[in-house]
Amino acid sequence: MRNFLFKxxxxxxGVAGVLLLLGSYADGNTDDNYMHFAVEKPKNIIxxxxxxxxxxxxxxxxxxxxxxxxxxxxxxxxSPYGPxxxxxxxxxxxxxxxxxxxxxxVNPWNLSLNNIVKKSEDFPEENSPFKNMYFYNMSPxxxxxxxxxxxxxxxxxxxxxxxxxxxxxxxKDGWMEVQIDMNKDSVAARTAEKTEYYRAMLxxxxxxxxxxxxxxxxxxxxxxxxxxYLVRIPASKNIITLENGRFPExxxxxxxxxxxxxxxxxxxxxxxxxxxYTDGNHMYRESSKILTSKIADSIKADVRKSK
Numbered sequence: 001m002r003n004f005l006f007k008x009x010x011x012x013x014g015v016a017g018v019l020l021l022l023g024s025y026a027d028g029n030t031d032d033n034y035m036h037f038a039v040e041k042p043k044n045i046i047x048x049x050x051x052x053x054x055x056x057x058x059x060x061x062x063x064x065x066x067x068x069x070x071x072x073x074x075x076x077x078x079s080p081y082g083p084x085x086x087x088x089x090x091x092x093x094x095x096x097x098x099x100x101x102x103x104x105x106v107n108p109w110n111l112s113l114n115n116i117v118k119k120s121e122d123f124p125e126e127n128s129p130f131k132n133m134y135f136y137n138m139s140p141x142x143x144x145x146x147x148x149x150x151x152x153x154x155x156x157x158x159x160x161x162x163x164x165x166x167x168x169x170x171x172k173d174g175w176m177e178v179q180i181d182m183n184k185d186s187v188a189a190r191t192a193e194k195t196e197y198y199r200a201m202l203x204x205x206x207x208x209x210x211x212x213x214x215x216x217x218x219x220x221x222x223x224x225x226x227x228x229y230l231v232r233i234p235a236s237k238n239i240i241t242l243e244n245g246r247f248p249e250x251x252x253x254x255x256x257x258x259x260x261x262x263x264x265x266x267x268x269x270x271x272x273x274x275x276x277y278t279d280g281n282h283m284y285r286e287s288s289k290i291l292t293s294k295i296a297d298s299i300k301a302d303v304r305k306s307k
Contacts, residue, residue: 022153023140027161028170031149033074033129035170038139041094042070044226046174047085047218048105050075051233055283056103057292058173064296065101071174073105078128080110081215083120088130089218092137093225100226101299104218105233106254107269108247109201111215113208120210177285180278191280195238198281202246212253219261227303230258230265231295236280237272244269266298 028035044067046056058069072079072092079085093100117123125131129148135141145153159166167179180186222228232254234240243250251267258265268291275287283291 019153020142022156023142023145025157025160026140026145028172029159029161029163029166030145030156031151032168032170032176033078033148034141034144035172036072036074036092036174037129037133037136037144038141039070039137039172039174041092041137042068042072043094043097044069044101045089045093046071046073046103046105047079047081047089048073048233049079049107049110050176051107051235051282052105053174053176054178054278054285055233055288055291056105056231056295057175057285057289058171059175060289060292061101061296062173064293065299067101069101069103069173071176073174074128074130076109077124078130080123080125081106081211081218082123082125083214084123084125084128084130086214086218086221088133088136090221091134097225100222102222102226102228103231103295103299104215104228105231106215107232107235108207108243108250109205111207111211111250112205112247113211114204115206116204175288178278178282182276182278182284187278190278191236191238194280195236195242198239198242202242205246207247207250207253212257216257216261219257219263223261223263227299228261228263229295229299229302230254230263232265232267232269233283233291234269234272234275235282236277239280240269240272264298264302266295268294 026034026038046052046058046069050073052073053071053075056071058071061069072089129144132147133144135143169177171177219228254265275291276284278284
């Protein structure tokens with residue numbers, strides 16, 4: 001028996017060694033979330049969903065505001081505003097943050113819930129990596145790979161950035177750069193499909209008091225650490241029209257919240273035609289840079305005004 005255990009220990013050590021080696025190659029190609037958990041803790045942060053992770057470019061903010069940013073947005077299922085997101089933010093943000101800049105992107109979807117959800121344990125983000133992760137600044141982050149990677153670890157090595165960036169490449173600063181066919185007909189087809197997707201969702205979703213409460217708690221957590229800004233990212237005109245028709249009170253709620261908390265609310269959704277979208281819902285990368293520049297200019301103007 002002792003001889004058997006001695007032999008199998010070599011096998012276990014060998015397997016562990018291979019996994020450690022493969023995990024060391026994890027990068028922005030590994031999956032759509034890994035890099036959010038494998039960089040140092042930021043002092044300036046962006047929160048939101050997939051519109052935000054594709055639509056706000058930290059490098060543009062850094063260039064215009066002279067401080068580095070981290071885009072800590074995932075998607076509508078994994079990072080809507082709620083207690084799980086707040087808990088993740090507290091683990092992600094540098095605890096020594098002072099004079100930080102915090103951009104909280106808002107839209108009706110990341111502040112709403114499906115009407116069939118009755119209990120907090122049924123919230124969609126219960127299946128988010130934010131729920132099961134403890135370490136947010138390890139590289140390589142083996143905790144993430146063990147708990148959340150849904151493909152073979154050999155793919156980490158085979159799909160590494162050195163071979164070529166994936167079509168959804170997550171930069172170290174959290175920006176997801178999407179490479180996609182921008183042929184007019186392809187964009188039109190994706191936009192039509194996405195519009196119908198949101199049209200079908202309209203009847204089943206309602207603005208959530210729980211999510212609004214969590215957003216307020218996030219603002220309260222961040223305000224002693226710096227300046228908080230609410231930003232509504234635009235989508236294509238047809239999707240914005242759907243949203244405003246179903247949630248006509250939304251912008252008013254955001255304005256009321258901004259007045260109550262003495263923060264700025266920048267609404268870019270009233271100029272949807274100023275930007276190009278990959279599918280009607282997400283911005284094309286060049287438009288993302290333009291929008292981010294506008295956000296930075298708005299923040300710079302506010303900072304000058306408050307001095």
